[in-house]
Amino acid sequence: MGTHVPLASYGSYEEAQRAVDSLSDRRFPVEHTVIVGMDLKLVERVLGRLTMLRAASLGAASGLWFGLLIGLFFAIFTPGLRNSIAVILWGLFWGLVAGALFGLVAHALQRGRRDFLSRSEMVADRYEVRVTPDRLDEARRMLETGPH
Template sequence: MNNKRTSRSQAPVIPQGEVIGEFKTYAEASDLVNLLIEKQFPGGQIAIVGKDLRTVERVRGKLSNARVALGGATTGSWLGLIWGLIFGTNPEAVTTQDAFAPVISAVFIGAGVGMLINILRFAFSKNKRSFISQSTVVASKYQVQVPRNLADQAATILASKTLE
């Protein structure tokens, strides 16, 4: 039996190594990683470490019964369309209108059911908020790290970039 652990099954750890760049945005750190990889630096040895993490919740809009109903109708319509296409088409129908009538009915029934379920769920929810938001985790700075034994190779690549 093989007890070797792969990198996928190992518990996450904070990478140790030399910081070769520190940036205010993730995009800037990512640009440095792209440069290193383009210059044949081993990509599996690079880490972008976010420091001073914060959760940011951005309010996207007001949540009302109408918005909840519209969201439910949209989801229900898609489910009804899929249901209708799978179970409702009639290949033996004389006209195209007759063939797709069950599909159209399924879309409208799905919209109604989806709307009803969403409105009931919203009405009975205990954590009732009147807004929609999206949470993200952001860092105040991003560090690009490489193992100590590869720091000189990374520094050489960075020096050649500044000379260009």
């Protein structure tokens, strides 16, 4: 990253992105800029309860994709369209079964310690656009003059 100094601070990533885009539109060498998330927090959004049925369903869904991939791979080497389709269908079936079983086993091994689904994301309170010190005055002038 090198040494960068603060140019401007924004409440959202999109605003910081627009500032860098504005600099780019004015032919500022944007390779001298960085966007830095400040005061980071990990936010885990709870999506719902994880039951045995839901664990099996989620496992089955991911198993289907894996089964499709395996089925398609083997279908390449299978003579005849009918046989190829049968191989793909068997791959889907066994992927579904194996995925559901793996989902159930993984959930059971948790022993109730984590009976919920969630999604984690990193969130910043503000975003700073920073530039190399030798480009600070030029970038500041460009941002202060408003849209191009």
